[in-house]
Amino acid sequence: MQIKTAQDLFVHLLSDTYSAEKQITRALPKLARAASDEKLAEAFKMHLEETHGQIERIDKVVESVPELKLRRIKCVAMEGLIEEGQEVIDEIEKGPVRDAGLIAAAQKVEHYEIAAYGTLCTLAEQLGYTEAKNLLGETLAEEKSTDGKLTTIAEAGVNTKASTK
Template structure:
């Protein structure tokens, strides 16, 4: 079921599709974070990625809780947006020889991911509230707060250390 497919007829269909989209995205992000941790040379950046890896695992569990509340089996649908962000970061990282420049690129790529997630979670929270799914909204708000905190942390690391011109 694609975002603009005729399979999406109702707000419930759209809500479920978006939930499946972010579930898939979180699974891909979990895989990508392992690689980003290995590539990062800056200690603070590596630590931020490691912390967010654990948060991502928790976020996947929370999404599974939301699926359970909805009496749906957790599953993901392909998300070309997150696939594209991750692919671009991976390809770019292969072109960078300087580890300090690579750290800056990794932080920027991670922030692109965070912004995608914040958009998705914000939308799901709004729809949850509109649809009377307060319990779902509360669960998703915890994840949104973590995504916002991760983005803020990446900004601090980048501005303090990574974005400095040699």
């Protein structure tokens, strides 16, 4: 599919984000198992539940605009970010340093998602997709909140423990 219109771009970006969310659902359980900090492991588990809701929300976005149909594409950016997280697991012994690395990897994912959902919200508004904009805005707020929670976990002890190793 060639991208010629703002609607084409919206469909492409939404499809890419859908792929990203699907990949995240497979990565988060691995991150939770790899974490030694209980709060961090719990945050990954909670975000997995949230991510399932975000996927459902994308389905609702598609339902809200009858002319939209998701394309089957793979988000290569998310694939790379998840690969970086796997490298942290593979290369760093379980403990505070790995936890700090997991937080860093997860925050890269969150920042990517914040950018993706921010762009989708703007396009949805410009295209007049009010319900879609509201749904995507809910997810954007969740992604920002998750990023904040990860920062809190890092600052509340994980980074301190990692720096004394």
